[in-house]
Amino acid sequence: MATINELKERIHAGSSEEIVAEYLERIGSSKLNAFITVAKENALVRAKEIDSEGFEGSLAGIPVAIKDNISTKGILTTCASKILTGYVPPYDAHVIERLKEAGAVIIGKTNMDEFAMGTSTETSFYGPTRNPWDTDRVPGGSSGGSAAAVAGGEVPIALGSDTGGSVRCPASFCGVVGLKPTYGVISRYGLISYANSLEQIGPFATTVRDVAALFDVIAGYDPRDSTSVDKEVNYSSALKNDVSGLKIGVPEEYFGEGTDENVEKAVWNAIHTLEDLGATRIKVKMPHTKYALSAYYIIAMSEASSNLARFDGMRYGLRTEDSDWHTTFSQVRAAGFGDEVKRRILLGTYALSAGYHDKYYLKALKVRTLIKQDFELAFKDADVLIAPTMPYPAFKLGEKIDDPLSLYLADVDTVPINLAGVPSISVPCGFSHGLPIGMQVIGKHFDETTILRTAYTFEENTDFHTREPEGL
Amino acid sequence: MYENPDGVMIGLEVHVQLNKLKTKVFCGCTTDYHNDPPNSHVCPVCLGLPGALPVINKRAVEAAIKVGLALNCKVEEHTQFYRKNYYYPDLPKGFQITQYDFPISSGGYITIEGEDGEHRVGITRAHMEEDPGRLVHEGTIDKSKYTLIDYNRSGMALLEVVSDPDMRSPKEARRYLDKLRNILEYLDVFDGNLEGALRVDANISIMGGQRAEIKNISSHKGAERALLYEIVRQKNVLRRGGVVVLETRHFDEAREITMSMRSKEEAHDYRYFPEPDLVPLKISGWAPAIKATLPDLPDAWRLLFVEQYGITDEQAKALTSDIRLAKFYQMVVQNRDIKFAQLAADWMSNVLKGELNYRSQTFKVFSEQEAPKCWACGEKMVPSDRYLFDWNGILINDLDTFKKLKEYLMNNYGAFWVNNAPIEKDDAGRTIKISVENYSISLILDDTKNKVIVKFYKGGTYSLSLKKVNDRLNICEDIFYCNNCGASRDKNTTFIIKVEKPSVPEAEISLIDMLKALDFFENNKISEDDVLKIMRTILQKQIPKEFDVEKVDKIVKEEGLKKVEGNIVEAAALEAINENPQAVADYKAGKEKALNSLVGAVMKKTKGGADARTAREVLLGKLG
Numbered sequence A: 001m002a003t004i005n006e007l008k009e010r011i012h013a014g015s016s017e018e019i020v021a022e023y024l025e026r027i028g029s030s031k032l033n034a035f036i037t038v039a040k041e042n043a044l045v046r047a048k049e050i051d052s053e054g055f056e057g058s059l060a061g062i063p064v065a066i067k068d069n070i071s072t073k074g075i076l077t078t079c080a081s082k083i084l085t086g087y088v089p090p091y092d093a094h095v096i097e098r099l100k101e102a103g104a105v106i107i108g109k110t111n112m113d114e115f116a117m118g119t120s121t122e123t124s125f126y127g128p129t130r131n132p133w134d135t136d137r138v139p140g141g142s143s144g145g146s147a148a149a150v151a152g153g154e155v156p157i158a159l160g161s162d163t164g165g166s167v168r169c170p171a172s173f174c175g176v177v178g179l180k181p182t183y184g185v186i187s188r189y190g191l192i193s194y195a196n197s198l199e200q201i202g203p204f205a206t207t208v209r210d211v212a213a214l215f216d217v218i219a220g221y222d223p224r225d226s227t228s229v230d231k232e233v234n235y236s237s238a239l240k241n242d243v244s245g246l247k248i249g250v251p252e253e254y255f256g257e258g259t260d261e262n263v264e265k266a267v268w269n270a271i272h273t274l275e276d277l278g279a280t281r282i283k284v285k286m287p288h289t290k291y292a293l294s295a296y297y298i299i300a301m302s303e304a305s306s307n308l309a310r311f312d313g314m315r316y317g318l319r320t321e322d323s324d325w326h327t328t329f330s331q332v333r334a335a336g337f338g339d340e341v342k343r344r345i346l347l348g349t350y351a352l353s354a355g356y357h358d359k360y361y362l363k364a365l366k367v368r369t370l371i372k373q374d375f376e377l378a379f380k381d382a383d384v385l386i387a388p389t390m391p392y393p394a395f396k397l398g399e400k401i402d403d404p405l406s407l408y409l410a411d412v413d414t415v416p417i418n419l420a421g422v423p424s425i426s427v428p429c430g431f432s433h434g435l436p437i438g439m440q441v442i443g444k445h446f447d448e449t450t451i452l453r454t455a456y457t458f459e460e461n462t463d464f465h466t467r468e469p470e471g472l
Numbered sequence B: 001m002y003e004n005p006d007g008v009m010i011g012l013e014v015h016v017q018l019n020k021l022k023t024k025v026f027c028g029c030t031t032d033y034h035n036d037p038p039n040s041h042v043c044p045v046c047l048g049l050p051g052a053l054p055v056i057n058k059r060a061v062e063a064a065i066k067v068g069l070a071l072n073c074k075v076e077e078h079t080q081f082y083r084k085n086y087y088y089p090d091l092p093k094g095f096q097i098t099q100y101d102f103p104i105s106s107g108g109y110i111t112i113e114g115e116d117g118e119h120r121v122g123i124t125r126a127h128m129e130e131d132p133g134r135l136v137h138e139g140t141i142d143k144s145k146y147t148l149i150d151y152n153r154s155g156m157a158l159l160e161v162v163s164d165p166d167m168r169s170p171k172e173a174r175r176y177l178d179k180l181r182n183i184l185e186y187l188d189v190f191d192g193n194l195e196g197a198l199r200v201d202a203n204i205s206i207m208g209g210q211r212a213e214i215k216n217i218s219s220h221k222g223a224e225r226a227l228l229y230e231i232v233r234q235k236n237v238l239r240r241g242g243v244v245v246l247e248t249r250h251f252d253e254a255r256e257i258t259m260s261m262r263s264k265e266e267a268h269d270y271r272y273f274p275e276p277d278l279v280p281l282k283i284s285g286w287a288p289a290i291k292a293t294l295p296d297l298p299d300a301w302r303l304l305f306v307e308q309y310g311i312t313d314e315q316a317k318a319l320t321s322d323i324r325l326a327k328f329y330q331m332v333v334q335n336r337d338i339k340f341a342q343l344a345a346d347w348m349s350n351v352l353k354g355e356l357n358y359r360s361q362t363f364k365v366f367s368e369q370e371a372p373k374c375w376a377c378g379e380k381m382v383p384s385d386r387y388l389f390d391w392n393g394i395l396i397n398d399l400d401t402f403k404k405l406k407e408y409l410m411n412n413y414g415a416f417w418v419n420n421a422p423i424e425k426d427d428a429g430r431t432i433k434i435s436v437e438n439y440s441i442s443l444i445l446d447d448t449k450n451k452v453i454v455k456f457y458k459g460g461t462y463s464l465s466l467k468k469v470n471d472r473l474n475i476c477e478d479i480f481y482c483n484n485c486g487a488s489r490d491k492n493t494t495f496i497i498k499v500e501k502p503s504v505p506e507a508e509i510s511l512i513d514m515l516k517a518l519d520f521f522e523n524n525k526i527s528e529d530d531v532l533k534i535m536r537t538i539l540q541k542q543i544p545k546e547f548d549v550e551k552v553d554k555i556v557k558e559e560g561l562k563k564v565e566g567n568i569v570e571a572a573a574l575e576a577i578n579e580n581p582q583a584v585a586d587y588k589a590g591k592e593k594a595l596n597s598l599v600g601a602v603m604k605k606t607k608g609g610a611d612a613r614t615a616r617e618v619l620l621g622k623l624g
């Protein structure tokens, strides 16, 4: 699979248009259903422009895929929901503006769980995306389309969003690299909110270097997002093949019960590899981890119940037959939202209502504070934490979709990171029966450089990232 | 001590639009939408489009703190926004961003003139929120086939000022509203003349019973009417042995009654929670600086008028009841001397204000953000300027330039004394001074700001704009100009009279109009009745397309106004007595009213040129 640098060389020798056309063809003949919208015309026109202008941006002429919950001016943006049928945003998200400035070519919008609510990309109104390593299996979620597109060679780089693991989970299941940055590093302006206090946009690529290159373009302050932080860092320059003296914390709560044996083995092997390269290992305790999942779901669903109130069919999206507004509003939402979205809106509404607000929502906020404390304490001794990204490799399509609770449980290792707001990167670290395994390297607030360096060193000294799915 | 026989307790929740801000509360859209088509000032944020995020307008927070301080509130250390979740078609996000815990300020008071003298009304809290859009129904709300939504208003900064239940009568409630509006206008955060600027919900209980909340009140008068109706209704309930229930009632402004709203509408659970997209704001450091620049409030102006100009407290109260009137009065006095202050107060606090009230007219002042609609054609006017003279012309003693400068000062500020006054310049050529005896005007060049400051000896300060064209320094006055039809308006010294009744055209009164009328009177050229006549004529006159300096002179000429000499009134009085023996006899028999017909006869003989009061005095003297 081609990296950004390889593509750049080809663009210099040939043209961006040629490359974009190649990727478009691959998308066109794909069985993965990774895309909801392929922006064929736009992409070819833009590639031609870049070719004729001799554009110098860091991603000039490179195709990029965008998760369909990120607002793209003039390109259908659906959140994989029926309720946004026909919605073409009149404005670009901050990250899209940055990508355009850097010369990237937006090739399409990728499939996802409806409104990013899911761990398997099976709740999409546009049908599930398939895992390139085994098309009977899920790609993970909610950014399953982006991860599968990158793993399947349909695009070199892509953007997802991570509310409780939605970048790292599909990165792990599809054997690619995915980063969830510190809360506030990337502007959320234009990211259609599921749970605002938890989510960040994150990059996907086949290598840590490409993830860093994409991250460099999209990170940075934006006055339109009040939670965005004013820090300018060059992440690519932090990529050094060196972990000597690095203190790795291993939180025991992320291993053991419920975790697949092969996953555990692969992650430990990875830790030992880093130790061999000069890192040291310590045990850390994160005693509140067991409460993270329930706190996460209460906060996320509460925020979602409010965020999704705006989808009423009055101004854009699905419209049923006109009646009085009470009726129309109800009919639009009944027809437009899928089961999982309805479930989460109902649960969130319940958690915020009078009489339950303190019992659920406030209590979840308290747990969140404790989880943050767990991380603060752990990072007193450790530079990074390493743990499995997902407790098991990709499961079969349909295996868990009718059992929401077991699906929620899959997020057990990813959600604490979002509650704490710290950064985490998932990198391939092994295989189990031909399915990729990911480990996550978790860092301190705003210390993306250290986790990128750790992941990069691991990658430079292993070959898991070089393996490609067969038979596509 | 006011007894409050019915045990009335009234608390008010007032939504004030901070409409003097340049932009909305969470986005960069303009607040100047009132003359524009629906949905022409909207963006992803105020339309609540998916993915758009709010960003707090710091100026709005400052304005809210300003109000908090002026209402004697405690400004909190930090403030936080919350989501109030409910569905209504005018609310594009399905929730309203407002405040809940940690409002911006709380625990203050307003002093009003109560039933028994000065009365304090507690302010529970004043918090910020965003305005929803505006629903427009075709025809009436029940019969309309569809509803249109205008989001121009969506995202305007609102301040909700919640009072304690300290008002004991509808009259006190009205005075509270008057005072609140007055304070807000002095703070320059609010223009009460704009549509939808102030909305009121009222809580009222009697005899310690349950309270009713009355919604949908849009005027001060409406609040008084709604509360009067509600007291009668609650008394009737009690008289019939019933119990007043806790409920929300809707005020029907047209029928002046309140109606119970369906209980379905009341069963709201707003599910408040902190707005994740807005970080808590630390504002503890802001208040001192804002406090230091807090402008004088109406009570301070009142004291100043009494002390500096020697007018009565009653007059000062009337003049400061509207900041525009207060400024207008100050402008008039600053262009004359103290003697004139009393005369101007007599006319402006009493007659002008009375005439305005009688016509339901209010002042409207020009400002940058409120470019007026053109009176001639209805198009929106734009800020512009008009060339007056070249500064260098003054420096080289060009007579034509002298004339232009003097004409401007006379025609706009009524400074007629400049006509024969010498013009001096400082060595640097940066200050021009015109003075004679006690009068003086200085013009000071400020080219860093491209301005010329015009300073009057009495403290009045105006500014002109400076435009450099080649080696000329063109001095221009700021005006509003209509690109469509060429109509123009002076910006500094003209007051537009807005009329609440749409059928009556707007009028305008300028500084020069007021000064001329009072000058005519003071110089014994016209009578008191004539001044009144001039004022009435001006207030009824449609605004001319061009600013008319000669307006008052024309009225005097057209109406043939001329003060009649004393002996002519004497002669007319004698004639009237001789010609009306019956009236004389009646008066002498004790019928006071008979005097009126004699006064009328004198007025007729002098063709209205006599002053009615003078005529009366002369007649009384002759009748013994």
Ligand SMILES: [Zn+2]
Binding pocket: B024, B027, B028, B029, B041, B042, B043, B044, B045, B046, B047, B155
């Ligand atoms: Zn806006």
Ligand SMILES: [Zn+2]
Binding pocket: B374, B375, B376, B377, B378, B379, B482, B483, B484, B485, B486, B487
């Ligand atoms: Zn016009």
